[in-house]
Amino acid sequence: MKNLLKALVICTLIFASVASASASPVCQQEREEIWNSLQLYGFLVESNQPVKVGDTVTYKFNLRNTGKEPVTIGFGGAYLKSSDGQIYRFHAKEVIEPSGALTVSSTFVAENTGQLSVSPGACISTSKGDICHDFSSCTFDVFFECPAGWSCMAAEEASGSYVRYSEEVCGYSVSGLAAMVKTPKYCFREVQSCPEGCECLTKSEAEKLKMDPCGKIFCGYENGQEKYCYRRGAPDFEVLSVEVERSEDCERLDYRESPVTFKVRNSGDGASPTAEGELYIDGTLLQTFSIPPLQPGEEELFSFNFQVLCSREKDTIRVVADSQNTVLESTESNNEVEVELSCLPSSEGADLTVVRVWNESYNNELRVYYEIKNTGYGYACSSQAGLFVDGELFAVDDVGPLSPKESREEAFYRRYSIESCTGNVFEVVADVDDSVLELDEGNNAFSVVWLCRDFVQQKPDLQVGAVWTEGTGNSDLTLHIPLQNFGKAESPQTEVVVYENGQQVATLQVSSISPGGIETYRLLHWSPQSSSTTITVCIDVQNDVDEEREDNNCASRILTFTSTCSDGVQNGDEEGIDCGGSCLPCNRCDMASLPSRFDWRDYTGLSAVRDQGSCGSCWAHSAVAALESALIVESGASSSIDLSEQHLLSCEQDCEVGIGDWCWASSGDCDGGWPHKALNFIINNGVPDESCFPYTATNGNCGSKCGDWEDRTEGAVYRGKVSSNVEALKRALICHGPLSVASENWEHALLLVGYDDLSTICTQKYGKSGCWILKNSWGVFSGFSHDVWHEYGYAYIPYSGFKYSDIKNGAYYVIPSDYTLHADFEMMDGLAAGDLDGDGMAEIVHADRGDLLQIFNLGGLQSSEQMDFEEGDRIATGDVDGDGRMDVIHADRGDEVSIHFQPPVGVVSSFYLDFEEGDDIAAGDVNGDGVDEIVHADRGDLISVLGASGNQVASFQLNFEEGDRICVGDVNGDGKDEIVHGDRGDWVRVYDMYGTKLSEFQLDFEQGDALQCGDLNGDGVDEIVHGDRDDWVRVYNMHGALLGEMRFNFEFGDGFAVADFNGDGKDDIIHGDRGDSFHVVKGERWFE
CATH class of the missing domain: 2.120.10.30 (TolB, C-terminal domain)
Structure with a gap:
């Protein structure tokens, strides 16, 4: 057995070979060698067993001086020489005293496969130079280590579906007893077949084709590269957002053209090829369409028009993606969507009648209002109502379509002058032009008697608002004086007198002011006489204007002026000195209880009230006002901020169709729109300042904005919908700032800025408890408009029980970017x-x-x-x-x-x-x-x-x-x-x-x-x-x-x-x- 072990690691006769798999020595010295009085002993080579390429080999040997004279190691040193040409030298010029010894110990890395011989040696210095000697060598095998997943096997073991990694030997198998036979082993790996739908590729090939692994299946080895099974990422068509815009055009009512829009998205993790889709109406194939190639997550918008006879109560619309099932998808069950559309009833069976008539006086003029209702069972197309005064046709009003049992409040645009009143019978007649085929043509008229003497002569009522100053320090200020006409008639020209601490300091000429109107006059370059000054402003001092009230023409206010903050108190939640004013709640997004009143105007101030004019752009004003307010509240912007509503009116019409939910349908134009869609547009595009794109009250052209608008925009990062619950709306208002809101009943959008549970306006004007405070976009005025009370352009609407209380159903907040x-x-x-x-x-x-x-x-x-x-x-x-x-x-x-x-x-x-x-x-x-x-x-x-x-x-x-x-x-x-x-x-x-x-x-x-x-x-x-x-x-x-x-x-x-x-x-x-x-x-x- 001892001879067998020696045969496995071929060594010279003076070394004992050790080949046990558990032993670490490769070889060691069996007897001593002496050369020129230098004795070699303790030579030991150690490494892993078996030795692999890259393994560290450790060696050690000793040299003893057996002579009587010192021995000096030469410049060649004591060394270890290997058969691959490497020499490792140490201890040059070191002296070994008689009986002394020198130990050499170091390591090297096995870099090549095959047999490796190593031998120690030494050079000693003589008078004629160095003489060197190699001691006996040791030879052992260095094997190749198989990569992960590969096995070291003999060729006969790897028969069948195996591939060889290389010609490098990774080990030997030994057979025979008398004559030992060493059979080399190599690295082999079993090859497996790829499952259906998968291809055998190298990693680089798969990456170029953007293919995903089919598990970890090894399928081949080629040109030094491993190959695995890959498949293309599977696409997944999904039909989204099927919407139908039903026309209410009464011409050929039963044969209406309606656009169907929907999106198809690739929700899978692989690209999709071109595919076909189908659109069905009531089970009938109406249209086929081609879906272009889509990347994962990419969407495509489709829009089709169709005409359909609404023979039943509902139309069924079905959209199918990949209708021919030519694309292998990760999910096949979400390729179609079916929606039901309620049909409009037939135009036969309509019956229009006027339910009530009333009036509102304005600037000595009457405006006549009426409520019209379709009491029949058929759809009433657009028609006209007529206003007759003492039997004479006075005005005509266009009436939109009315569904069965639907009613609507309308008003005649032309007003009746109180001063020219001669008659007393007012009659409103529905369908005055007989354009609607009705069940009963005899119930269209509603008459009311209004006596001329009952119409009170209307007068203006001029009042002075809260005076305020603009500027810093206590000199060269601008005094702002708001004047408002609270009456119901236009005021003539008059004068305003300004008093400071009882002394007259200025007189200003005031032009006429319309009912409910407000005008602000300025006194420039004004310097107060003291740090505490009483300013009194009186209008119509000479009583030249005949007013409803003559005792409310003056207003006083004490103004305090200091060049810096003077109280020197740092409050708990402040970073600096308290300069006065209301303090916001410390943690306004997590308040244990809500205050009974909250108004953002009391804290940060808000941007000025705008006037949308004759354009139905309330949706744009609501969205822009929400962003302006958010910038003031969250980013510390000035309340003078003024962003462009015209940018939304003009540029959103140009937005590219097909960009997700953010720009696939326009928010609106001068005929109305949706503020939440406008907020989406703002998130993607931003809004420039007003001077870059001034408001024109028209749809306008996007190309009219300034050339550097991209560098002058403000933006937002999110808009969120708020629950319609009253408390949730209050909390969102305090947490996020003013909210964009819209009332479907009013068909109007505003900005919610506050609330008041104990509002006297609410109790006096509506008989309700608790009102929302909303910034409108109809200019600065006070009084009723559209049955809503306003003060200085801010509307008050009850929390509930009022026709426009539905503003809480469409509330959104916006988070601005800085x-x-x-x-x-x-x-x-x-x-x-x-x-x-x-x-x-x-x-x-x-x-x-x-x-x-x-x-x-x-x-x-x-x-x-x-x-x-x-x-x-x-x-x-x-x-x-x-x-x-x-x-x-x-x-x-x-x-x-x-x-x-x-x-x-x-x-x-x-x-x-x-x-x-x-x-x-x-x-x-x-x-x-x-x-x-x-x-x-x-x-x-x-x-x-x-x-x-x-x-x-x-x-x-x-x-x-x-x-x-x-x-x-x-x-x-x-x-x-x-x-x-x-x-x-x-x-x-x-x-x-x-x-x-x-x-x-x-x-x-x-x-x-x-x-x-x-x-x-x-x-x-x-x-x-x-x-x-x-x-x-x-x-x-x-x-x-x-x-x-x-x-x-x-x-x-x-x-x-x-x-x-x-x-x-x-x-x-x-x-x-x-x-x-x-x-x-x-x-x-x-x-x-």
Whole structure:
């Protein structure tokens, strides 16, 4: 048996060979050797058994001086020589005293397969130079180690469906007893067949074709590359948003043309080819349509017109995608949608009648109102009503279509002069032109007697509003004097006299003011006489105007002037000195109980009341006013902010059809519209200031806006619907700011700014308890209009029990961005941010898949250069050269990392990195040396920390999958950045650079979500920021405590970054919106 063991590791006669699989020595010295008084002993070679390529081999030997004279090791040293040409030398010129010894111990790496011989040796110094001697050698085998998944087998064992990795020997099998036979082994792997629908490809081939693995099935080996089974990601057609706009045109009522619109989306994870779809009406195939190729998540909008005979109560509309079933989908059950449409009844059987008639007087004129009703069972087409005075036709009013049993309040536009009243019989006649075929033609008239003497002569009533000043300090101010006519007749020209502390200081000429109108006059360059001044303003001092009341023409107000805040008191929730005014609730989004009254005008002020004029643009005014208010409340904008309603009126007509829910249908025009759709348009496009695109009260042309409008826009990141519950509406109002609301009954949109549970206006004007306070867009006036009481342009509507109380059913809030920049940002573009120029403010870095690297700052686009950026690449910023300025790092799926120093015209360097789609990259100072490192998260389950030249600083194993994300930041405040991993397994974990887990917490993290690190509140410790595709951005500390959250329109494919964009020392959230905008929101808003 001893001879058998010697045969396995061929050694020279003076060594004992050890070949046991469990033994670590390869060979060792059996007897001593002496040369020139140098004795070799203790020679031992150790390594793994068997020895593999790449294994470390350890060796040791001793040299003893057996002579009587010292021995000096020569320049050639004591050495180990190997048969592959390597020599390892040590201890040159070292002296070994008599009986002394020298120990040589070191390692080398086995680099090649085959037999390897090693022998120790030494050179000694003589008077004639060095003489050297090799001692006996040891020879052993170095084997190839099979890669993962491959097995070391003899050729006869690998018969059948096996492939060989290479000609490298990985071991031997031994047979025979008398004569030992060594049979070489090689690396083999069994080949499996791909299942149906899968192809055998290399990884690079599959990536080019964007195919997904069919499990982990090995199917071949070719040109040094393993091949696996792949399949194309399966598409999944889904029919969405089937809508029908039914015409109410009474011409050929039963044969109406109606547009059907719907969307088809690819909800799968693979691209879809061209396919066919079908549209059915009541089971009859009406239209076939072609669905173009769609990428995952992409949608296509379709619209068709059809004419249909409504022979039943309902039409059934059915839309089918991939009707021929030619596309293999992940889900086949969601390819069709069926909706039912209620049909309008026939026009036969209508019957119009006037239910009641009443009047309202205005400026000594009567306006006649009436209620008309269709009491029949058929549909009443458009008609006309006539107003007769003493039997003479006085006015005609157009009446829209009426469904059976529907009634509507109408008014005649022409007014009747009270001063010319001669008759007393007023009659309103429905269908005065007999255009409607009715069941009863004899019930169309309604008569009422109004005596002329009952019409009271109407008069104006002039009053002075609250005086206020504009300017700073206590000199050269502007005194604003609002004047209002509360009467029912226009006022003539008159005068206003201004008194200061009882002394007349000015007289102003006042022009006529219409009933309910308000005009503001200004006294310029005024300086108060003292810090506390009583201002008294009187109108019509000479009593030249005949008014309803003559005792309310003067108003006084005490004004206090100081150049700075003087009370010196810092209140609990203030950051600075209290300068007076109402204080907002400390935590307005989480109040235990609600105040009985709340009005945003008492706290931040609001933008001025606008006048929409003759254009039905209330929807645009409501949406723009909501954004203006949100900017005032959330971003500290001035109440003088004035954004362009005309931008929505003119430009939304041009919005591209087919962009998701945000721009596939226009919000409206001068004939009306929807404020919530207008808010969607604002999120995607922003709104410029009023001077860029002034209001014209017409639909206008989008090309009329200013040329630099993109640099003058304000924007929003989210709009949310509010519950119609009264308490929920109050809470949303206080939490989010003024709300955009709309009443379907009124067909009007406004801005909800407050409420008053104890409103005297509500009790006196409506007999109700509790009113909403709403900013209207009909100019500044007071009094009733459309049965709604107004004060200075603000309407009061009861919470419930009033015909327009339905405003609470259509309430929306908006979350503004602090900065909005326009950019051509598309799905899967790259986004990062960092201070590239060292000015203390971060720049936005946009890597455009159109092969551009763009740099933005507060002023917009600053520079652009070429860069080959593709889907799956990643981009980051970090100061990797330690010069105090951030550099741009581009990780390319072409296995290269490029660093742009001082972009856009700086130096570019690069190094090799095995970077694949689904990997991630970030940068930060993880070792605390003041220079940022590059952190690469590899789907091969490895985190690598790299220097600027690609040198590895540290690494650790981590289960990192496609869709996971990393960020780097100092989340524990220790002065070194940590590595934060967002895991699609719903965890966030924090590691140091060596892989030590510092914390973890559960989080619903999904593919397409974003993860960033940054110091949003300026406390010196970075927070973890999660961009959630469920329309939230949430901020956590390293232990998972939720520090703040905000709704955000964050979608799959959007960009996300965190950096100090405005230079205030606190990081901000930067959102790259596929609607072609960058939205920047101050990070501190998550902590308010």
